[in-house]
Amino acid sequence: MPPSLQLLLAATLVFVGAVVQALLALKAGAWKRARAQVMLMSLGFALQTGFIYLRGEEVRQCPIRSLPDILVFISWSVVLLYFLLGSSFRLSLLGLFTAPLVALMQGMAFMNGFAPYPPKGPINALVELHIALALISYAAFALACITGVMYLIQERMLKRHHIGGLFYQLPPIQGLAHAIQRTVRLGLLLLSIALGISFALHLPMTKTGHVVFAWIVWALYAVISLLMWKHFTSPRKTAWLAVIGFILPFISLWIVTHA
Amino acid sequence: MPEPTDIRSGLVCVGLNYKTTPVEVRERLAFPEAQVPLAVQQVRGLPGFEESVVLSTCNRVELYATHALPTGKEGHAALRQYLIERFELQPEHAEALVLYNLDSAEAARHLFRVVSGLDSMVLGETEIFGQVKSAYKVALDTGTTSRSLNKLFQQAFTVGKKVRNETTIQRGSTSVGSVAVDLAEKVHDLKECRVMLVGAGEMSRTCAQSLLSRGAKSIIVSNRSYDKAVELATEMKGRAMKFDEWEHALHEVDVIISSTSAPHFVIKPEQIDQVMRKRRWEPLLIIDIAVPRDVDPAVNNIEGVYLYDIDALQAIADEGRRERERQLASCERIIEEQLEKYGFLKSPGSGGLKLA
Numbered sequence: 358m359p360p361s362l363q364l365l366l367a368a369t370l371v372f373v374g375a376v377v378q379a380l381l382a383l384k385a386g387a388w389k390r391a392r393a394q395v396m397l398m399s400l401g402f403a404l405q406t407g408f409i410y411l412r413g414e415e416v417r418q419c420p421i422r423s424l425p426d427i428l429v430f431i432s433w434s435v436v437l438l439y440f441l442l443g444s445s446f447r448l449s450l451l452g453l454f455t456a457p458l459v460a461l462m463q464g465m466a467f468m469n470g471f472a473p474y475p476p477k478g479p480i481n482a483l484v485e486l487h488i489a490l491a492l493i494s495y496a497a498f499a500l501a502c503i504t505g506v507m508y509l510i511q512e513r514m515l516k517r518h519h520i521g522g523l524f525y526q527l528p529p530i531q532g533l534a535h536a537i538q539r540t541v542r543l544g545l546l547l548l549s550i551a552l553g554i555s556f557a558l559h560l561p562m563t564k565t566g567h568v569v570f571a572w573i574v575w576a577l578y579a580v581i582s583l584l585m586w587k588h589f590t591s592p593r594k595t596a597w598l599a600v601i602g603f604i605l606p607f608i609s610l611w612i613v614t615h616a
Numbered sequence: 617m618p619e620p621t622d623i624r625s626g627l628v629c630v631g632l633n634y635k636t637t638p639v640e641v642r643e644r645l646a647f648p649e650a651q652v653p654l655a656v657q658q659v660r661g662l663p664g665f666e667e668s669v670v671l672s673t674c675n676r677v678e679l680y681a682t683h684a685l686p687t688g689k690e691g692h693a694a695l696r697q698y699l700i701e702r703f704e705l706q707p708e709h710a711e712a713l714v715l716y717n718l719d720s721a722e723a724a725r726h727l728f729r730v731v732s733g734l735d736s737m738v739l740g741e742t743e744i745f746g747q748v749k750s751a752y753k754v755a756l757d758t759g760t761t762s763r764s765l766n767k768l769f770q771q772a773f774t775v776g777k778k779v780r781n782e783t784t785i786q787r788g789s790t791s792v793g794s795v796a797v798d799l800a801e802k803v804h805d806l807k808e809c810r811v812m813l814v815g816a817g818e819m820s821r822t823c824a825q826s827l828l829s830r831g832a833k834s835i836i837v838s839n840r841s842y843d844k845a846v847e848l849a850t851e852m853k854g855r856a857m858k859f860d861e862w863e864h865a866l867h868e869v870d871v872i873i874s875s876t877s878a879p880h881f882v883i884k885p886e887q888i889d890q891v892m893r894k895r896r897w898e899p900l901l902i903i904d905i906a907v908p909r910d911v912d913p914a915v916n917n918i919e920g921v922y923l924y925d926i927d928a929l930q931a932i933a934d935e936g937r938r939e940r941e942r943q944l945a946s947c948e949r950i951i952e953e954q955l956e957k958y959g960f961l962k963s964p965g966s967g968g969l970k971l972a
Contacts, residue, residue, distance in 0.1 A: 515802065515922045520795075520932045524802065525787060531804050531899055588896035591919040 361411035362471065365429065365463060368404035371397055372460040379453040383522055394452045398436060401459070405433045416474040419485045421492060423474070425466035427610055430489075432459040432466075434496030435503075442500065442540065450526050454503045483554055490551035491571055495606045497544030498578065498599075501537050505599035508533040512593055534592035537599050538585045545578045570609035577605055626666070627764065628688055629716075629723035630695035631678030634737050636714045645703050647672035652751070656760040658702070662694050667765040671730075671751040673744070675737055680727065682764045692717035721960040724768060728951045731776035733785060739940045740785035745776050775954045782950060785943045788936030792819065793826035795924075795932045796873070796903050800827055803901045803922060804870050812836045812869040814862055814883075815876035816848045819905045819926075823873050828852060836869060838862035840876070863887060867894035873903045874910040883911040888918055895920075903929065 358366070375397035382393070408429065412420040420426040436459060443451040511527040514520065527533075552575060555568050581598045584590050590598075632645065647655050652670050659668035664685040671678040679699070683691045696717075700710045718726050726735070731748050733740045752769045755761045761769070780786055789795040800809055809832045813820050816839040824835055835854030839845035842858055849856035857865060866872070866887065876882055883902065892900065897920045904911040904925045916923035924932075955961050 511802065515799070516916065518924065518928050518932070520788075520798075520935070522784075522787075525798070527802070529802050529804055534899075591897040592899070593919055 359411075359415070361408050361415060362467075364404050364411065365408040365467070368401045368408060369460055369463040369467070371401040371404060372456045372463070375401065375452060375456040376460065379450070379456070383453075383526065398439065398452050398456065401456075402433070402436045402440070405429065405436065409433060412471070418474065418480060419489065421485075421488050423469075423472065424610060425469040425471050427492060428462045428466040428469075430492050431496050431499065431610075432462045434493045435459055435462075435499050438493075438496055438500050438540075438543075442536070442543075450507065450523075450528075451503065454507055455500070458499060458503060481558075483558055487551050487554040487558065490547050490554070491567075494544040494547035494551060495574075495610070497540050497547060498574075498603050498606055501540040501544065501599040502603035504533055504536045504540060505596040508537060508592065508596040509600065512596070530592070534596070537592075537596055538582075541578055541582050541585065541599060545575070545582050548575050548578070567609075567613040570606075570613055574606045574609060577602055626682040626684060626691075627680075627720050627723045627768065628683060628691040628695065629678055629680050629718040629726055630692055630699070631671075631676060632713075632715050633676035633678075633735065636716060641709075641713070642674070642677065644705075645677050645699060646674070647677065652754050653758045655702070656755045656758050659695070659698060660760040662698060664690070664694070667755075667762050668760045669752055669755040669765055669769065671748060673747050676730070676735075678730070680723065680765065680768075682762075688717075688719035691719075721955060724771075724958070724960045725951060725955055727768065727772045728775045728954065729948075731772045732779040732947055732951065733776075734779075734944065734947055734951075738790050739937070739944070740787075740790075742780070742786050745773075745780075748776075749773065771954070771958050775951060778954065779947045779950050783943045783946045785940055785947050788932075788939045790933055790936045790940065792905070792926070792929045792933055793822045795929045795936070796823040796871075797826045797830050798932075799903070799922070799924060800832070800871050800901055801830075803899045806831045808833055809871055810834045810836070810869045811871045811873065812838065812862065812865065813848070814838050814872060814874040814910065815840075815906065816844050817875035817877075817905070820873045820875035821848060823903060823905065824852060827871065832871070836862075836865060838865075866891045869900075870898070871901045871903065873905065875904075875906045876910050877906070878910060879908060881910060881912040883915060885912055885914045885918060888915050888921055892918055892920055905929070 375394060378397060379394055409420060412426065416422075421430050435455060439451055439455045507527055508530055510523065511530050511533060514524045515530065548571065552568070552571060555571075581595065581602055584598070585595045632642065634642070637645075647670055652672060655670045656668045659665060659670065659679055659681055665681050665683045667682045669680040671680070679695050681691065681695065683694075685691050685694070696713070696715055699715070700713065705713065716726075727748075729735045731745055733742060733744055736744050748769075752761070755765070789798045797806075800806060806827070809827065811824055811827050811832050811834070813824050813835065816837060828835060835849070835852050836857050837845045837849040837852070837854055838857040838859055838861070839848070840859050842856065845856040872883070874883060883904075888900070899920045899922065902911055902915065902921060902923045904923065907926060909925055911923055911925070913923065913925075915921055952961075
């Protein structure tokens with residue numbers, strides 16, 4: 358196994374470990390010691406970064422051109438956004454919900470296998486930026502999906518009067534609802550910039566399937582964002598939209614990379 | 617590995633608490649806050665005494681001291697006599713005074729349990745930690761502590777933190793008021809939380825006070841008797857509202873506490889449905905502590921509305937108490953481990969709790 362994949366395997370195991378640690382801490386009622394969780398997430402992030410660097414060296418370009426690489430890059434962006442947004446939104450337990458998704462995406466990347474890239478001409482920085490921004494926007498949508506799951510769990514416990522260990526650790530539902538809105542807006546902004554770059558690159562829509570799918574994803578999240586902004590639906594429904602909505606970008610990645 | 621402490625031999629604790637002494641006696645033996653510095657000096661000034669800390673709260677009065685007297689029994693007797701003289705107890709009251717007399721390991725164990733909230737009326741409550749810290753600080757500032765008590769109290773604070781960090785003894789709510797606060801905290805940011813009382817019963821007053829003490833932003837009080845609403849609103853620095861107007865202000869608040877004596881539902885789904893539209897689906901917590909109930913249970917089916925009646929609140933409080941009791945054995949184990957670690961359990965003949 359090449360060193361890059363060893364790093365990725367280690368990162369995946371660390372994220373699985375973060376889930377196990379969080380579940381054990383919750384069961385024991387010792388979640389206050391969240392330092393272990395942050396340390397595990399940091400270690401996983403460092404290992405992911407190491408993988409992306411080594412993989413970039415192997416393929417001599419930014420490793421975001423095959424489904425496994427894209428899945429890893431999105432996972433890396435999700436963890437990055439977790440560090441940036443989790444603390445500013447005071448979203449306790451975000452790591453517990455982030456780590457399984459990241460471990461799952463990296464597991465899927467492993468199953469697909471990492472093939473060498475075909476030889477490539479000179480690197481166009483704008484194209485690389487366009488792809489990277491689009492993928493980071495997908496990571497923001499992934500984080501909105503995770504926050505949506507947290508909202509739905511907390512909402513269900515409040516409605517059904519199931520006041521237990523997880524209830525005390527999850528943030529207030531109002532805060533979660535606001536966090537969903539902000540992450541969707543952030544994703545939408547990043548995707549808008551990525552699509553704006555595609556105009557500058559004169560990428561023809563008909564010949565670039567990923568741009569078409571990116572526009573579909575953009576339209577979906579624009580509608581979700583509008584519904585949230587104008588309060589047309591309840592926060593519970595928008596949380597469901599954020600959760601279910603992420604299925605589309607996820608599927609589009611698979612279609613685009615296999616087309 | 618810390619070295620075994622030398623506190624063991626001369627340490628005594630004499631005290632009374634809500635378990636041993638009724639409130640009528642406790643209130644007579646409580647040290648006013650301003651007099652505690654004098655009290656610690658008086659205790660240390662007793663013949664043979666070297667250090668002292670006085671802990672006086674609404675639930676307990678305890679004297680911790682070290683001495684160079686031949687036996688612990690003499691130390692207990694001296695402290696008992698001090699309390700009798702300090703509070704000028706009549707002979708019949710002095711004779712009836714029930715105190716616990718603890719030495720060395722038992723005194724340390726007791727202090728560790730007190731700091732951890734295990735000896736409190738509400739198991740696991742955290743306020744006592746701060747109260748013991750304040751008592752120790754007063755003694756430290758007054759100069760009545762030295763190496764032994766400084767070490768003991770530092771160890772006690774470490775143990776208290778360890779118990780809270782490694783168990784869930786302080787988790788969950790044990791009273792209706794604290795359940796209301798916990799629920800409100802999980803729905804809204806409390807600092808932005810606006811509360812409305814519909815009816816001004818004692819229980820709703822308690823819930824509202826709990827919310828305000830934890831930072832709720834504002835309060836509106838509406839009651840059939842407008843005078844009573846004004847009185848309560850003034851007391852809570854809120855706004856009074858006539859009873860026929862409260863419905864119009866429902867969309868302005870985040871928590872409704874209802875406790876009218878109406879024989880029928882006063883808050884109905886169609887009202888709340890309208891309110892939620894006006895609130896743009898911002899979540900609304902409704903606490904119905906009236907019997908018969910004020911709020912139609914169908915209100916809980918409306919999206920964004922979380923309705924809790926008195927039985928639901930009580931069930932959560934009961935579960936909170938049970939959860940804390942389940943943690944008790946783990947807490948006691950931690951305390952025993954720490955007593956061992958600090959060398960208290962190496963002393964022979966550390967007696968049990970003795971009542972005089």
